[in-house]
Amino acid sequence: MIEALAAYVLAHQRLPCPATNTSGDAAAICTVAGSNIGFIPFRSLGISEKLAKDGHHHWITYAIQPSLASARLIYLQPPGLAVDPKTIFCATTADGPLAIHNAQGESAVGAPDFAAIALIAHGPSGGYYLDNCATQAVNSEDVHKINNAARSGIFVTKPPQPSDANVFDDTILFISRNNLMAQKAKYPCRRRD
DSSP: OHHHHHHHHHHHSSOOOOBSSTTOOBOSOOOSTTTTEEEOOHHHHTOOGGGGBOTTSOBOEEEEOGGGTOTHHHHOSOTTSOOOHHHHHHHOOOOSSOEEEOTTSOBSSOTTOOEEEEEEEOOTTSOOBOTTSOBOOOOOOOHHHHHHHHTOSEEEOOOOBOOSSSOBOOEEEEEEHHHIIIIISSOOSSOOO
8 A cells, every 4th residue: 555655656746635435536635624534545546445445344544644745746846947856745844734643642753754644444443434434433432542533633553452441443554754755665855975
């Protein structure tokens, strides 16, 4: 999945917006509050619908940093100058609500880098999207589980907790902008001389 997203960045100089439904087609714009979180745009990425679902056949939540999906990235290159579009992608700063924290509220990504993408499998206790775009109610009293299902843009990752009342069964896969470019796109944002 991350490899498909990196390939998309190299081809389009931006991340795809989330799909707003189960069609798998990326939305055209996702800079409005809340529009940066939705379904994996599997058709736009050229991957199978199966990859947009977790092991329980529930839709995975796809969240991105809005500034990295903005079509304006393509137009930031000064006319007449040979500036690689990937350089512009690497120079973009975070401008929206996407953060990954641990249970203590600490950021999982060190500054000046920031989370570019988060994929959230909400587990069988709820919080995942249904085919009608509603969200399955959470069957847990765990505050972090409830927060992740609310899709505020700040997601919490921690070890699974299978207790009766406070189930936490979310799995979050995330990657920072710099790691996406260096490890997956093979284009490090920071070059060393």
